[in-house]
Amino acid sequence: MRYRKIIVFLERILKYLKEKKMKKSIVLLLVLIMVFSVSIFAFAEKTVVEFWTTDNEKARVDVQEAIAADFMKLHPDIEVKVIPVNEPDLPTKIATAKAAGRLPDVCRFGLEYVAGFAIDGLLDTKAATMAIADMGYASFYKGALDLVRSPVEGIWAAVPIDGWVQGIWYRKDLFAEKGLAAPTSWDTILEAAKAFYDPASAMYGIVIGTDPGQVFTQQVFEPFALSNGATGFDKDGNIVMNTPEMVETLDYYTKLAAYGPPGACYWREARQYYIIGQAAMMFYSPYIMDDIAGLVEAYQVTVPDLAKNTGFCPIITGPRGIKASYGQLVTLGIFKDTDTEAAIEFVKYVLGPGYVDILFMSPG
Template identity: 35%
Template sequence: MSKKKAFLLMSSLTLGVLAACGNNTDNTEEGGDGSGDITIQFMTSSVEQERLTVIEGMIDRFEEENEGITVETVPVEEGQYNTNVVTLAQAGELPAVIEVGQDFAKTMANEQLIDVEATTQLVEDIGPQSYYEGALNLLSSEDGEGYLGVPLSGWVQGIWYSQSKLEEAGIEEPANWEELLSAAEQLTDTSNNQYGIALPTVEGPFSEQGFSQFALSNNANILDNEGNLNLDTPEMREALEMYQQLAEYTMPGSNDTTQVNDAFSNGSAAMALYSTYILPGIFENGDPSDIGFIIPTEESEAVYGSVTALTISGGLEQAEKDAAEAFIAFMSEPENMTEWVLMSPGGAQPVSDEVTNSEEYQSNEVVQAFGELSTEIAGSFDAIQVFGLVEGQNFTHMGAITGSNAIGTLINQITVGDTSVDDAINRAQSTIEDVMPE
């Protein structure tokens, strides 16, 4: 080949590549054949093949019922999820339908990335009364008048205990803080590596979630009803001191989800503060009939809970929005919600009685194994209280407070470290003040 030819070849190749780059077609736009065909994307954190098969099955049925709409799944691993939403949002390429938890829904709402009008309308159409109130509250918008997403499933967190171990020690199911403390003390025998309760103490969100149940059961919230910081109160101090005392009967060191789950599963802790995701492991390797569930209770009952919801991204074209709404409405039909929940039976919990009472849900072997407990857990959704949700107002800047990790650090300092409650509160206060909106 002559030099000239080589030069021309390379130049045109380069130009060709560049031209191809510019030709990138947008998946969410209407098809060019004028038939009104539309493709929307659905971003989900389910990446396991088994789950994807279930989801694809539901999508196939949806596409059969709704001709002209194609749904493309975008599975993103949990660790990468938030980063992906952030980068896609910055590029203006957010999928039309996104699976979110309530905390991330708040972050997205803060950035005006959610079409709150559309999601609220959907919940209204489906009927807010068909969901557990506690679950739906988690998704309410800051003004309390709309919803940031349509709930599909959820999980709750409380104290799990081994009935046989408590019986052996002659302990009744603890009904308040005092009884819980004395039970934990009685069940602890550190020389034999036996601990009364496996408690989160890690410097992270798990400790914030665990502690929130004690604070809220003593009517102590981080924000007041105007959204101002309300950390240094007598009620909050009592709760912190209670948690500090209780932590004397837990495994030494920073306990994260792995340590708490392990300690309860291998029998070194008789009680554990954990979510319903402890149940699948007990079904596999333990004795489901031996498990009891209690809710931290003092002035009131406080369950920590989380919901998984579908939300619609803002700024869609009308046709995409219609398709997204149709898809979420379809996924919210009781039989589809049941299928979604049963992708991880035991761990994921229904957020609607229509699922809890359905034959398909009740006949699942994991659900059956836990018997009455399953109904008790479903009922506990109404006792959900979370930091930042005050008198029906769901303050979105709670997301920034959780993000600052101030509460997780506070708990770690007073349980694992030897910081006094006073000092720890002061430090947390100054960290939180930095992230509060001006």
């Protein structure tokens, strides 16, 4: 804890005084003052753990704050501050915090940030590795651990916490009425998007990511690219975005977007258009399930039996027969130059006693 530094400093002063052979009465008095001072610091000062989370919807923040409160009951010398962060804003906020010397102690973020943060020297890889070791390597899937290895040091850069798979959610009842096959391939997805597109009646075929400032757009585009053999890299690891496969994918994605709502769209629009019956298909993670079921008071479902009439297709088959999907691994990162010991304890608590609450924070 922070006050340990004060103890070390005072011990050095005491050693100096003894070496100078000061009177015992004076030394004793100073010792008593030191003990009293340390007691005050120990009583008054708490270690503060700033926990940034990209699970920033109110209901999920409430769960995370409850977990933090339970943790603080067991660790009265530690105060946990839960700070919600919009996922697209995370890189900017981290850069700003780094410049100000105020990085969070712990942060919840997706796998796509792990390597970059590790290369930039922001993550305390030793702390993450220690947390994983304390919880036991067997507590984690090997594949998840392999994904969070630091490209710099080879040890774990962050702690895996959960994950999800994205796909197309679609109106089974409407598809049945038109005799359409489930949207599992480029052809069936485009065919359905055309069939349902009727903007004059406020009906759209599909909602995909078209907002360039949102991670959602990359998440939706990626499985289309992979299902066409377009990875964005050549055999030597160079970035290439003009291959025939990538150009074909971009052309297809542009055509598909034309059958969606106007303007830049991301997951907010996808959810809204779908639950009010103005979209036949949308991309989303399983976190949409409670919204579709009408369990979230803030989002009013106007389609009768929407949950019953909704299907889910997590895999896309491309024109060459390649199957692809999009999955996300979520991690907890411990940052450098923070209260490492307290951060490790909090991470272990979240994945220990608090883990069931994390898993049930939202369906999916």
